[in-house]
Amino acid sequence: MQFARDTSSFLLLTLGLLLSLSLGHPEKKEKEGNPPPSTGTCEPLQIPLCQGLSYSHTVMPNMLGHANQEDAGLEINQFYPLVKVRCSPELQTFICSAYAPECVNGSAKPVCRTTCETAKLGCIGLINKFGFSWPRKLECESFSTESCKEGFTASEIQKKLVEMGHAVEEQVLSLQTVRILMSLKDDDRSGKLNDHKFQELQSYVSGLKKEFLDYQRGKNSAVNERQMKNALAAHGINANNLDLRLNDLNFSLLWDRYSTSGQINYDDFVAILARLETLKERFKSHRMTNLPCDCVMASFSLDDFIRDTLL
Missing domain, CATH: 1.10.2000.10 (Frizzled cysteine-rich domain)
Structure with missing residues (x-):
């Protein structure tokens, strides 16, 4: 202090x-x-x-x-x-x-x-x-308002991330992954990010890229199962975290969906962490309090559930 x-x-x-x-x-x-x-x-x-x-x-x-x-x-x-x-x-x-x-x-x-x-x-x-x-x-x-822009779309952000070097060798972030990343910063659900929010997103992606490179160390441009588990744990996403539990069964489902030949590439690595981070934040926003048990639960409407799981 x-x-x-x-x-x-x-x-x-x-x-x-x-x-x-x-x-x-x-x-x-x-x-x-x-x-x-x-x-x-x-x-x-x-x-x-x-x-x-x-x-x-x-x-x-x-x-x-x-x-x-x-x-x-x-x-x-x-x-x-x-x-x-x-x-x-x-x-x-x-x-x-x-x-x-x-x-x-x-x-x-x-x-x-x-x-x-x-x-x-x-x-x-x-x-x-x-x-x-x-x-x-x-x-x-x-100054004039002619050059003022409401915000960057997903395709514009994808292009800018590539221009700023957020790729690993020939791997660039897909448009779908960029949309998942945007959901973390798109507070008003407009589908666009202003420059300030883009800076936050760019900083977040920069951190994930560094993590990915630290794990795979340029060998195969991919991470293995153990490294993916370590990455999730580093982000507080594991079976011991009350905010977002990820037990062995759920990890197996995740691994089967994203892995290829026992590895996960850069784009999927970023997509997984961003998607789970988004779900964690959505869960927190719907979290129930004063429960008669030592547990963590949330209440979702069907519309909320569909929107959040479709991310």
């Missing part, structure tokens, strides 16, 4: 210092309206603060006049404390879209005004607390 308090105090002190540098002397906008997108050659996104977003390539110069990523990175790092304290889940997306815009066919994708407004709404109170104001060159009125 003391470490957490010390870390929080350090972040706030650093935040105050950096805000004085980045927000203390705002630049005047030369003109209203969304700045024209830059055109050039797409290049890999290398700015550390912008890693893990829904895109992996940018284009320079940016709308703020930075000629390269190195110059843009020096300035964007001033916002690190704000991103770290998570005053808004959209801040990182907004800042990166301005300083290191997504490259689409050689052109910079324009900044979305809605993303800007959400980021500003969440962070303006903290910024004002230190006596500063939102940077004029990043005023939301400068």
Whole structure:
């Protein structure tokens, strides 16, 4: 707890210092309206603060006049404390879209005004607390809503995961597996994920990929029965877990369904863990309380049961 308090105090002190540098002397906008997108050659996104977003390539110069990523990175790092304290889940997306815009066919994708407004709404109170104001060159009125996107579909997410390297050799995640993964983050059941939720999904997939590689160590690009059991146990999915019991019979059913020649490949490995994680969360949301026994039970309607088991 003391470490957490010390870390929080350090972040706030650093935040105050950096805000004085980045927000203390705002630049005047030369003109209203969304700045024209830059055109050039797409290049890999290398700015550390912008890693893990829904895109992996940018284009320079940016709308703020930075000629390269190195110059843009020096300035964007001033916002690190704000991103770290998570005053808004959209801040990182907004800042990166301005300083290191997504490259689409050689052109910079324009900044979305809605993303800007959400980021500003969440962070303006903290910024004002230190006596500063939102940077004029990043005023939301400068941007349009034309580039705003409601969310990424399953097919778009599948493509982005491939582009970001979430494959094992020639194995990529199937569309069905991506839909299962989306169910973990699609809170409003819209069938789409916004950039923030995509970042969470991408981080989750990155962790599963690392686990898979650790188990199979590049030998056969697959895991065996013992390794699959270890993976499930590592995720709290075993016979001793009250939230999600997986006895020997159920594991055998699972193994018979997914394994081929005594092994499970990368796509099925991810699908199994994501599916069981989803079912565990669904079970928790329907969990019954004050039971007259030392047991764990849940109540489902037929519609809920069909939907959840069809995932």
